[in-house]
Amino acid sequence: MVEQSIPLYWRTRQFRYRLMGTKCEKDGKVYFPPRKLCPECGEILNKTVLLPRTGKVVSYSVVHNGLSNREEELPYAVGLIELDDGTRVVGQIIGIPPENVSIGMRVKFAFRKYGAATNSAVIRYGYKFVPETYPNVNLS
Numbered sequence: 001m002v003e004q005s006i007p008l009y010w011r012t013r014q015f016r017y018r019l020m021g022t023k024c025e026k027d028g029k030v031y032f033p034p035r036k037l038c039p040e041c042g043e044i045l046n047k048t049v050l051l052p053r054t055g056k057v058v059s060y061s062v063v064h065n066g067l068s069n070r071e072e073e074l075p076y077a078v079g080l081i082e083l084d085d086g087t088r089v090v091g092q093i094i095g096i097p098p099e100n101v102s103i104g105m106r107v108k109f110a111f112r113k114y115g116a117a118t119n120s121a122v123i124r125y126g127y128k129f130v131p132e133t134y135p136n137v138n139l140s
Ligand SMILES: [Zn+2]
Pocket: 024, 025, 026, 027, 028, 029, 038, 039, 040, 041, 042, 043
């Protein structure tokens, strides 16, 4: 994943922390990452919506060479996930070996550490996906 600046990361954190998108009130389309304008009709998108936390793997790839701050995670799977409302999201699939990931596999949202930003002490968090049967982790 491309590393964002810390201010941009901070401004967009709610969308990654809770998996939120923007919805066009004119035609009902939902976008993630959030957009300011609907590419279909040009409407300004002011409405944010909480996206479903479950979906299925539409496509995936196994990453063998990655960013230097994520070397301990290699190899890992990154998938195109179709959420239950049809919104498509790209995210890392964890909790199982990458060779066990398959197309059509059911997955669910998991709030996890992304890793520390290069040259800073800021630790980034956001969403990843785990198999739907993976036990829930109580973060309280
Ligand atoms: Zn629209």
